Amino acid sequence: MDIFRVLSRGASLKKTKGAFTDYATVSQSDKDVAASVKSNGGQVDKELDFFHTKKYHLKEDNSKSDSNTGIEKEQEEEYVPPPPKIVSESDAKAFRKAFKVQVVGNDIPFPIGSFEDLITRFQLDKKLLSNLADAKFTEPTPIQCESIPSTLHGHDIIACAPTGSGKTLAFLIPLVQKLGQNQKNFGIRGLILSPTKELATQIHNELLKLTKGKNLIIGLLSKSLSGKLRSDLIKGNKYDVMVSTPLRLIEVVRMGKIDLREVKHLVLDEADKLFAPEFLEQTDDVLHNCSNPKLQMSIYSATIPEEVEELAHSVMKEPIRINIGRKEAANTQIKQKVVYTGSEEGKLVALRQMVQNSEFKPPVLIFLQSITRAKALFHELIYDKMNVDVIHSERTQIQRDRVVERFQKGDIWVLICTEVIGRGIDFKGINLVINYDVPTSAEAYVHRIGRTGRAGHTGSAVTFFTKEDSLAIKPIINVLKQSEQNNGYASWMETEDKLSEKELTKIKKGVERESISTVPTVIREERKRRGVLYESSKRRKSGK
Numbered sequence: 001m002d003i004f005r006v007l008s009r010g011a012s013l014k015k016t017k018g019a020f021t022d023y024a025t026v027s028q029s030d031k032d033v034a035a036s037v038k039s040n041g042g043q044v045d046k047e048l049d050f051f052h053t054k055k056y057h058l059k060e061d062n063s064k065s066d067s068n069t070g071i072e073k074e075q076e077e078e079y080v081p082p083p084p085k086i087v088s089e090s091d092a093k094a095f096r097k098a099f100k101v102q103v104v105g106n107d108i109p110f111p112i113g114s115f116e117d118l119i120t121r122f123q124l125d126k127k128l129l130s131n132l133a134d135a136k137f138t139e140p141t142p143i144q145c146e147s148i149p150s151t152l153h154g155h156d157i158i159a160c161a162p163t164g165s166g167k168t169l170a171f172l173i174p175l176v177q178k179l180g181q182n183q184k185n186f187g188i189r190g191l192i193l194s195p196t197k198e199l200a201t202q203i204h205n206e207l208l209k210l211t212k213g214k215n216l217i218i219g220l221l222s223k224s225l226s227g228k229l230r231s232d233l234i235k236g237n238k239y240d241v242m243v244s245t246p247l248r249l250i251e252v253v254r255m256g257k258i259d260l261r262e263v264k265h266l267v268l269d270e271a272d273k274l275f276a277p278e279f280l281e282q283t284d285d286v287l288h289n290c291s292n293p294k295l296q297m298s299i300y301s302a303t304i305p306e307e308v309e310e311l312a313h314s315v316m317k318e319p320i321r322i323n324i325g326r327k328e329a330a331n332t333q334i335k336q337k338v339v340y341t342g343s344e345e346g347k348l349v350a351l352r353q354m355v356q357n358s359e360f361k362p363p364v365l366i367f368l369q370s371i372t373r374a375k376a377l378f379h380e381l382i383y384d385k386m387n388v389d390v391i392h393s394e395r396t397q398i399q400r401d402r403v404v405e406r407f408q409k410g411d412i413w414v415l416i417c418t419e420v421i422g423r424g425i426d427f428k429g430i431n432l433v434i435n436y437d438v439p440t441s442a443e444a445y446v447h448r449i450g451r452t453g454r455a456g457h458t459g460s461a462v463t464f465f466t467k468e469d470s471l472a473i474k475p476i477i478n479v480l481k482q483s484e485q486n487n488g489y490a491s492w493m494e495t496e497d498k499l500s501e502k503e504l505t506k507i508k509k510g511v512e513r514e515s516i517s518t519v520p521t522v523i524r525e526e527r528k529r530r531g532v533l534y535e536s537s538k539r540r541k542s543g544k
């Protein structure tokens with residue numbers, strides 16, 4: 001594994017279009033069929049309706065052109081439901097067609113049709129199965145059906161599936177199964193990396209659920225655990241699995257407090273972020289320290305651009321590539337819309353108007369591009385007596401944890417945030433995501449809006465844009481277009497051309513925006529002018 005080649009290649013990589021995925025569309029008639037099947041005795045847990053509906057009643061939407069009129073018309077292909085048990089090549093083909101699954105690689109096992117399949121095919125640990133049932137995970141989602149058997153088969157995995165589609169369990173189940181029991185002081189055998197502390201905490205919580213009653217020691221490399229390791233109050237080798245962000249991990253590794261040589265299973269969640277320039281060096285360092293020749297590696301994200309896949313290939317062993325849904329689209333459970341507000345002031349007006357109508361159904365997440373702007377909007381909304389809080393990286397970890405907890409419990413209705421919770425966080429039942437500021441890439445957009453429409457629920461996403469965003473809105477409109485959602489933009493705003501490297505970099509830098517304030521620009525300008533005069537008159541009077 002030539003990890004240093006990764007870095008040098010990373011530096012010279014050309015930015016290419018991101019790879020996005022999505023589920024197939026479920027039409028109303030599909031839902032009707034689903035309802036009729038349910039009434040015919042299907043044991044469907046209401047909570048899991050989405051996965052069941054998807055599983056048995058998907059339909060192909062193939063657009064074909066009418067040769068006489070040249071007009072695009074929709075043709076519905078006869079839908080053949082996937083078999084409940086997948087025991088042959090044709091069963092696997094039917095399953096993959098139904099769920100728009102693409103799998104590339106050698107020696108690919110059949111997907112599973114149920115968690116029970118794992119007992120017969122892989123002798124799934126009974127405790128793990130009962131933990132899944134206790135957590136109400138009764139049926140696997142498409143990404144779980146496909147990636148669990150491949151991982152248990154021993155393959156490296158590159159998996160790309162929509163936001164909220166169950167990728168966490170897709171990597172946790174095989175990990176827990178493969179680890180078996182605690183091997184006293186053997187050292188860390190499973191390692192999960194995530195780009196943020198919030199996401200690491202969430203993964204750790206899910207892992208605790210799955211390993212309940214099992215003799216495994218699971219660690220979350222928090223500030224406090226890191227402190228204990230540094231002062232030798234705890235030995236790193238007592239853990240079977242560690243969940244961490246790259247930076248915190250590499251600090252204790254460098255101090256010799258944690259050894260990664262025994263790691264056999266490595267998962268990179270939100271892998272495209274971990275391979276992005278701001279994390280690449282740390283991720284590379286971690287990979288370099290995972291020197292076990294038997295290392296099995298899995299990378300997961302809802303967006304895996306081609307260059308990330310290239311990087312991943314250079315450090316993985318003949319990985320199997322699993323892709324669910326359509327490239328370059330967002331999760332179709334989300335109704336997307338862009339709203340032109342003209343100016344910064346227009347955004348506040350538009351937001352206040354939204355609050356007045358039925359579109360604004362809490363819980364709502366509002367994303368802004370910077371901490372300063374997040375704080376400013378918070379002060380505006382708190383003034384409106386809204387039940388609102390704000391989360392960003394300047395708040396302490398305790399404050400951040402508390403805000404997340406209060407939002408989860410429903411004590412906070414509107415949460416203003418920065419990119420810090422843009423990825424992976426599984427808030428239950430978010431109804432609306434508002435991009436107060438346009439995200440700086442299509443990938444960031446897909447992840448941000450993916451905080452809603454999770455686990456089969458529907459959701460909405462609204463993105464405000466101003467005249468300053470004429471370039472930055474283009475990748476977002478492209479995602480809307482790929483998701484077949486023409487809401488809030490004119491067709492002339494669509495572009496067939498790929499944005500140039502220069503344009504993408506410019507977008508990434510972010511737009512300089514006027515500050516958020518209810519005070520109109522003219523008055524602000526006037527105040528500023530008077531302020532300047534006031535200062536110069538003071539200077540004149542004091543003779544300085």
Ligand SMILES: Nc1ncnc2c1ncn2[C@@H]1O[C@H](COP(=O)(O)OP(=O)(O)OP(=O)(O)O)[C@@H](O)[C@H]1O
Binds near residue numbers: 167
């Ligand atoms: N088999 C299942 N049955 C029912 N619910 C499930 C199942 N698998 C996952 N879920 C639920 O679906 C939700 C989304 O799962 P998860 O957080 O793993 O999504 P994800 O694909 O990782 O999304 P993101 O890309 O945003 O990180 C969670 O609330 C999870 O508990």
